Amino acid sequence: MSIDRAGNDVLVTDPESATRSLLEVTDLRVYFASARQRVHAVNGLSYRLQAGRMLAIVGESGSGKSVSARALLGLLPHTAQVSGSVRFDGTELVGLPEREMRRRRGADIAMVFQDPARSLNPTMRIGTQITEAVRAHSDLDRNAARDRAVELLRLVRLAAPQRRFFEYPHQLSGGMRQRVMIAIALAASPRLLVADEATTALDVTTQAQIMELLLELQQRLGMAVIMITHDLGLAASYAQDVIVMYAGRAVEYAQASTLFTRVRMPYTRALLGALPQLEREPHTLLPVIPGQPPDLSALPAGCPFRPRCDAASDDCATAPPFAEHEPGHWWACWHPAEETSQDGASR
Ligand SMILES: Nc1ncnc2c1ncn2[C@@H]1O[C@H](COP(=O)(O)OP(=O)(O)OP(=O)(O)O)[C@@H](O)[C@H]1O
Ligand SMILES: [Mg+2]
Numbered sequence: 001m002s003i004d005r006a007g008n009d010v011l012v013t014d015p016e017s018a019t020r021s022l023l024e025v026t027d028l029r030v031y032f033a034s035a036r037q038r039v040h041a042v043n044g045l046s047y048r049l050q051a052g053r054m055l056a057i058v059g060e061s062g063s064g065k066s067v068s069a070r071a072l073l074g075l076l077p078h079t080a081q082v083s084g085s086v087r088f089d090g091t092e093l094v095g096l097p098e099r100e101m102r103r104r105r106g107a108d109i110a111m112v113f114q115d116p117a118r119s120l121n122p123t124m125r126i127g128t129q130i131t132e133a134v135r136a137h138s139d140l141d142r143n144a145a146r147d148r149a150v151e152l153l154r155l156v157r158l159a160a161p162q163r164r165f166f167e168y169p170h171q172l173s174g175g176m177r178q179r180v181m182i183a184i185a186l187a188a189s190p191r192l193l194v195a196d197e198a199t200t201a202l203d204v205t206t207q208a209q210i211m212e213l214l215l216e217l218q219q220r221l222g223m224a225v226i227m228i229t230h231d232l233g234l235a236a237s238y239a240q241d242v243i244v245m246y247a248g249r250a251v252e253y254a255q256a257s258t259l260f261t262r263v264r265m266p267y268t269r270a271l272l273g274a275l276p277q278l279e280r281e282p283h284t285l286l287p288v289i290p291g292q293p294p295d296l297s298a299l300p301a302g303c304p305f306r307p308r309c310d311a312a313s314d315d316c317a318t319a320p321p322f323a324e325h326e327p328g329h330w331w332a333c334w335h336p337a338e339e340t341s342q343d344g345a346s347r
Pocket of ligand 2: 066
């Protein structure tokens, strides 16, 4: 038994639908061309996400997390050149005409950003903004759309939704505004919600509350979630799967429980190295790793982490493939770290 979007208990009749990939990203590449240079922001990113799961994408600033997420929805500026494949429930999204993309945005995949203050219209009551989002994706009349908007406010657990409906964004706290943004994102019942640093601007307690809400929605609505974060503690606590990105590529991918205990890629290890008590540190931002991320307009051949990597050798002048080396555990490295046990000792 599960619960459908209207809140009714339903029997899942198609067990395969619960396990097949909802999203398949294959060799995604995005570059930005100007007269002076070409910035290679995403360089062959591949991953899959099953329906109803939560995937965290982590990596240093500039590693291509946001650009790759925006590429899913065709939300990049005209200077962006996108290639590769993004299949959503079997439909190719790369190259889809803007009109079709607009129809699918929100309905298939919706996005929540870091700064709700800037995403909401300060001059409109929040109820009106949600009602408009509902009407944009349905043929409900105004009254029915309003009822649905109040229902959405209830769904995102905003206290006193009937009263808040008539308030303006400045009357709400940061956490409440983010709940409103999530309500807008849910207006068309998307099957995938992408939250790009959606809790970064919030204090630690509110951050945890919003993550709990995303988790609840994911489970209740059977929605897949991609959370983009600098916070390894959040990724470890909430996501089921984790991708670590470096220089526009995935460098390690596994279920969270595997990744955080059996790290292989030296870059991920460097991220985690400073965090021996990750599970006891619920809010741990990415540590600073010595050296600089590569210049994306002049990417060297080979492994992009090579200049900063203790394990690097001549082999690394050739780019290692991103491959599944153990069941469900992918990495791109010629010199993966020894497997370690949970207490950190090498085996
Ligand atoms: N419109 C653009 N024109 C040119 N370069 C861009 C544009 N948008 C992003 N980039 C570049 O693409 C690269 C990846 O940026 P992206 O925003 O995806 O990084 P990120 O991993 O989300 O970083 P952060 O953690 O800081 O949000 C960066 O080098 C960035 O400067
Ligand atoms: Mg970003």
